[in-house]
């Protein structure tokens with residue numbers, strides 16, 4: 531691998547500086563709609579252009595798949611990038627958004643980085659080497675009683691106008707748990723499970739770039755990562771991530 535985890539952090543943090551420049555000048559931020567409920571801003575485009583240029587120059591052997599520019603070159607070994615995850619939150623001046631960068635080789639996540647510039651939190655993981663937040667090791671929560679848990683979800687399915695739109699599932703799970711959150715950045719939701727801040731996260735109708743880095747970080751922190759039927763793996767259209775202790779119980783509610 532022709533890039534170190536430290537070199538990647540410097541590149542992702544530089545991308546964060548570009549995002550913050552736009553974030554600190556929202557009155558001049560151009561916000562457009564890709565679809566009725568899906569936004570893209572000049573910041574998304576600028577951050578992705580920087581990451582694509584910098585990562586492909588540093589590692590020409592890897593391809594690139596970014597949410598805004600699509601897939602280019604080698605898709606066997608590629609960077610999978612969401613330049614700003616939580617664009618709606620970003621556009622309204624809220625702090626809960628992130629930059630998500632993963633290196634995928636032969637359909638396996640090797641490196642993941644999720645950076646929340648407005649919170650100055652940097653999450654990272656390398657396959658088989660654990661998960662880290664701001665340079666310190668992180669692990670999932672120890673909560674084993676579903677009734678005492680805090681869970682998080684999202685509603686990408688509403689954007690897709692799906693009939694299974696997560697509202698009934700949310701209602702079932704909300705009645706069996708103590709706290710429920712909709713933070714607005716799936717990449718960060720996954721890191722919060724990794725960091726033990728929430729005990730489970732689930733969402734439908736995401737894309738690989740939303741979850742690639744965060745799912746590796748969660749796995750390396752000891753989380754279960756499955757679909758809604760309990761099949762192990764990263765399934766962006768049906769992702770369920772838990773601290774493991776409540777996995778069996780919450781699976782019955784999916």
Ligand code: IPD
Pocket residue numbers: 569597612614615616617618684685686687713714715716717733735736740
């Ligand atoms: C969105 C966020 C949100 C999720 C949406 C995603 P975006 O990413 O991850 O939490 O619920 O489905 O699209 O569009 O801001 O990159």
Ligand code: CA
Pocket residue numbers: 612614615616739740
């Ligand atoms: Ca996203």
Ligand code: CA
Pocket residue numbers: 574597612613614615616617
């Ligand atoms: Ca995005």
